[in-house]
Amino acid sequence: MRIRATVAAVSAVSGALALSAFVAPAAQAADRPSFASTVRDTVADLRADVRADAPAARGGAAAKGAAAIDVTVSGVTVNNSKDIVVGATGSYHVPITYTVNHAADLGAFGSAPVIYHGSTIDTSTWGYASDAVATCTEVSATASKCSADFTFLPAELLNIDAGTWRVGVAVATVDEETMLENVGTRKVLRTSKVTVDAAPEPVKKGATLTVTGKLTRADWDTNKYVGYGTQSVVLQYRPADSTAYTNVKGIKSTAAGALKTTVKASADGYYRFVFNGSPTGGKATAAGDHVDVK
Incomplete structure (x- = not known):
């Protein structure tokens, strides 16, 4: 037996990502929890985190009124543009940076990236959310540079997960949230x-x-x-x-x-x-x- 873990939520107190463990027989992808449901929970909890601490969500900016969230993501860099090469044991720290482009009146927001193997989150074989909510710094009235980290664990991977992984980025305001899929790619390979x-x-x-x-x-x-x-x-x-x-x-x-x-x-x-x-x-x-x- 082998423990598999997946991100379940963003803590409204610390910003850390909580882990929910599942026990499954080794090498059986069918026994894995759904990464798509994990992502939905993560996005919802990210929004809850923003609502709980809106003034601190982006450099102390005050929250604006409800509006349709209009954001894009650019400049995604995963693992310093190098392949993610994962061995048979241990843990592998993977940095990610990206820019959230938004309307000038977006107000307070939070962001968290995910990375997954598959053409979409719904069809992914496996994935990870960032280890904590992204740190975002406003670089202009309409752009914020964000950084976060992933931890890849061989004990949670299967051979079918090797190949091209895609990046998604969650963005949440007090009233809205969105998940932008396939905003970047990176190969994840077996050492x-x-x-x-x-x-x-x-x-x-x-x-x-x-x-x-x-x-x-x-x-x-x-x-x-x-x-x-x-x-x-x-x-x-x-x-x-x-x-x-x-x-x-x-x-x-x-x-x-x-x-x-x-x-x-x-x-x-x-x-x-x-x-x-x-x-x-x-x-x-x-x-x-x-x-x-x-």
Whole structure:
């Protein structure tokens, strides 16, 4: 059994996001709670938070009268524009920034981002709300720059969650709330690892050198690293007196993730395998293995 958790509400007191835990068998997406219902609760509670503390919701601005909320979101940056690469264990802190564009008379408001895997929130396989209500700073009469954080937990992810995730942003005033979907994207990938070993060492110049290794990838269903099969990997070499690697040849991993190839030893240097990633697996580079050529 494995605990799965999802955001349930925004605290009106602290602004922190409360967690509601659910127990489900590992690797069974059907047993997950609905992220869409979580988002609806989060938006409603964000509005309640604003209503409870309207003067502090945006730099001390007083709340305006009821009006249809008219906002857009721009400039979304997730994880400093880098892929979110999540391993088999631990926790992964992911920052997000964005700008809420609004009418000059919007009044007090609050905002909280969500990130989800799927074309829409309603059809998402999984998602996260921000760890706390976003911190927003007014940069003009019609724009506020906001920042928040997500925490990705491998224990709550399944392999089907790897790929492109979308960003949604909730905005709430005293009287209205809205959820803007698909305002940004970011890839969420399973961590890959690759090893290398060149033998024999030392080796005679011109003799055959066998280079082996293994390519593995985080399995979110089991929270372990497993062999990553039939993937393209490049063998690289750099002379001992150089800092630059060059490609030697490309090979594919076996079904179990094993790597093996041969080269002719020419001079002292370092060999390494490089995996350039896949639609679901992050990039990986082995530490160079030094070979002494006699």
